[in-house]
């Protein structure tokens with residue numbers, strides 16, 4: 001008898017993902033990945049988005065290293081708790097990018113945001129650094145689960161400027177935390193518990209910022225994950241496409 005689990009998830013998550021250069025940028029510096037592993041006891045899923053920064057193709061390289069190293073480190077040993085593995089996977093990726101950047105010389109910036117969602121043992125966990133975002137989109141609401149590690153968010157939390165002043169602040173997009181910028185990294189790691197079939201999760205780089213949350217909700221809930229990802233990218237491009245756009249949707253409704 002498992003009737004008491006009816007509100008919780010059974011079976012496997014399904015997902016969609018897409019990335020687009022946008023309408024202005026010369027290069028797509030975003031990266032993403034979705035991975036699964038099967039052990040005797042369990043299935044493990046990992047979803048990642050990363051938004052690189054740096055000239056001379058360094059941003060592109062950083063975001064791709066992030067996805068690859070986080071994947072490899074996370075799945076290398078499935079015995080430790082997921083939160084510990086996310087933490088150490090992000091630390092390894094940070095070190096790899098930081099050392100790669102050092103080799104390029106003191107004036108080269110090489111870094112990336114990174115947000116990863118892991119599903120394991122019926123629970124969801126995320127790790128996050130930078131200004132890519134994770135949303136939980138249910139029938140009732142669109143909940144932003146990540147904190148933007150930006151100057152704008154720090155000003156908002158400080159509470160001394162108005163929303164308008166922050167929106168127009170010249171440094172609003174400046175990242176206060178990112179992967180690959182320093183030898184140490186400070187990241188957020190969160191246990192989200194067990195998702196319900198009503199929950200959809202959206203990972204996105206900041207290129208999606210022009211799309212309003214009500215529209216996001218309608219698209220994510222109304223379409224299959226892959227179609228929804230493609231529609232969100234179209235909407236971001238319709239809003240100007242000023243940045244690369246990457247979206248990844250995970251659903252648990254079978």
Ligand code: MN
Pocket residue numbers: 051205206207243244
């Ligand atoms: Mn971006």
